[in-house]
Structures are given as structure tokens and as C-alpha cells.
Amino acid sequence: MKHSFQEHLQRLLGNKLLLKINDNRSTMLSVKWEPDCTKVSLHRIFLDAPGNVMEVLACYLSQKKDSVPKEVRNYIEESLKTLDYSHKVDRSELYTTGDCFDLEELYDQVNHEYFSGSLNLLITWFGKKRVSKSQRSRLTLGLFHDQLKLIKVNRFLDTQTIPEFLVSFVIYHEMLHHVCPSYVDAKGTHRIHTKEFKAKEEKFRYFDAVQQWMGENQNALFD
Numbered sequence: 001m002k003h004s005f006q007e008h009l010q011r012l013l014g015n016k017l018l019l020k021i022n023d024n025r026s027t028m029l030s031v032k033w034e035p036d037c038t039k040v041s042l043h044r045i046f047l048d049a050p051g052n053v054m055e056v057l058a059c060y061l062s063q064k065k066d067s068v069p070k071e072v073r074n075y076i077e078e079s080l081k082t083l084d085y086s087h088k089v090d091r092s093e094l095y096t097t098g099d100c101f102d103l104e105e106l107y108d109q110v111n112h113e114y115f116s117g118s119l120n121l122l123i124t125w126f127g128k129k130r131v132s133k134s135q136r137s138r139l140t141l142g143l144f145h146d147q148l149k150l151i152k153v154n155r156f157l158d159t160q161t162i163p164e165f166l167v168s169f170v171i172y173h174e175m176l177h178h179v180c181p182s183y184v185d186a187k188g189t190h191r192i193h194t195k196e197f198k199a200k201e202e203k204f205r206y207f208d209a210v211q212q213w214m215g216e217n218q219n220a221l222f223d
Contacts, residue, residue: 005047012058013038021047028076033064045079081181086122086149094124098158101167107151110172114203119175126152142170144177151175163213165206172204 010017016037023044032039038061049057056071096104107123126143143152151174157167180197201207 009040009054009058012055013061015062028080029068029072031061038062043076043079045076045083048079049075077182080147083147084149085147089122089148089150091122094122096123096125098125098155100158100160100162101164103153103167103171106164106168107171107175110168110175113205114172115175115179119178121149121151121175121178123151123153123171125155125158127154127156142174144174146178146181149178163209166210166213169204169206169210173201176200 005021006017006019009019018037018039020039020041021044022041027041028043028045030041040061046054046057053071053075056069060069060072096102096107103123103125107121108117111117111119139154139156141154141157144150145152151171153167153170153174157170176197177192180194180200182192182194204210
């Protein structure tokens with residue numbers, strides 16, 4: 001398949017092409033223009049790219065432009081949603097039991113109540129439990145690595161001063177990133193927290209309590 005793909009791209013490009021197909025999570029597209037050839041590394045998602053994307057890609061490679069065309073960027077963005085690298089996660093490095101909260105237990109509760117137990121995601125703590133005041137303004141409470149199907153919750157929350165419903169909400173919020181994935185709109189803007197996302201977020205049982213608690217304690221948390 002790679003050979004025929006390379007021939008097709010080279011015909012569109014019109015120049016000598018040295019092509020590498022990769023399967024990593026960081027490099028979707030890289031190019032180096034040499035005097036006698038064009039060296040290109042493409043993620044395997046391009047093996048299934050439609051003709052119009054291939055033509056735009058070939059045009060980009062031949063014109064030696066710095067900016068990747070919107071059509072190619074949109075194709076990458078949409079294709080990323082289909083990738084699953086969860087099998088590459090080392091389960092032995094995932095830690096769910098904290099001093100105050102068990103992430104796996106809370107995840108199961110949220111999964112059962114809001115998603116009928118249908119989601120199959122990984123979860124772990126990350127970061128340090130003690131954070132200096134200067135670092136708190138940059139705190140991220142939760143992360144979702146879509147391709148790894150992995151939720152990370154900041155260990156800073158694993159304390160008796162944090163209500164359980166807040167930790168559950170952070171987990172629920174990150175699960176919504178899987179249910180309501182981001183997209184690039186017609187204007188090329190990356191939409192992360194969509195209208196659907198925000199509507200579902202408000203369905204969390206303790207949503208109002210979360211907002212109230214955060215409003216009352218935000219300064220103490222992040223200052």
C-alpha cells in the first residue's frame with residue numbers, strides 16, 4: 001500500500017519523493033525540502049485520505065509553504081479522533097488510589113450514572129499534591145488524552161478540603177471530552193467546549209454546587 005501511495009503522491013507532486021509513513025502520536029506531517037528531492041514523513045492516517053486532500057497536500061509540498069493548508073489540518077484534526085493508542089499505556093504506571101479519593105471508584109460511579117457504564121477509559125492521578133502559591137494560578141485540574149483514552153486528575157485535589165463532588169465533576173468533565181470531541185469549524189477555529197459539551201456539563205447532578213463552591217473558594221485554591 002505504501003508503494004502505491006507514494007507513487008500516487010509523487011505523480012501529484014511532480015518531483016522526487018522520499019516518503020516515510022509513521023505511526024506515532026506527535027508527528028502527523030513533516031517535510032524537508034532538499035535540492036534534489038522532497039523528504040516527507042506522514043502519519044498512516046494519510047493512507048486513507050480522500051483525493052482532494054491529497055491534491056492540496058501535493059500542492060503544499062510543491063510550493064514549499066510554511067503554513068499547512070486548512071484542508072490538510074482539518075483532515076488531521078478529524079482523523080485524530082479515530083486513533084486509539086490506549087494499548088500503549090503502561091497500566092502499572094497508573095495510580096488511582098489517593099489519600100482521600102479513589103479515582104477508579106469515582107469514575108465507575110460517574111460512568112454508571114451518566115453514561116450507563118458504556119465508556120471504557122483509563123484514569124490516573126498526576127502532578128504533585130503540594131503546590132506553591134506561585135504555581136497555583138497555572139493549575140490544571142484535569143486532562144484528557146484522547147488518543148490514549150486517558151483521564152488525568154491533578155493530585156492537588158486529593159485532600160480533605162476538597163469536596164468529593166468536585167473531584168467527580170472534574171472526572172465527568174474529562175469524560176465529556178471523549179463523548180463530545182472537539183472539532184474545527186468552517187472558519188478553521190478549533191472548538192473544544194461545544195454547545196453540546198456545555199449542555200451536558202450542566203446535567204451533572206451537583207453542577208450548581210460545584211459552581212458555588214468554586215466561586216467561594218477560587219481565591220484560596222489558586223492564589
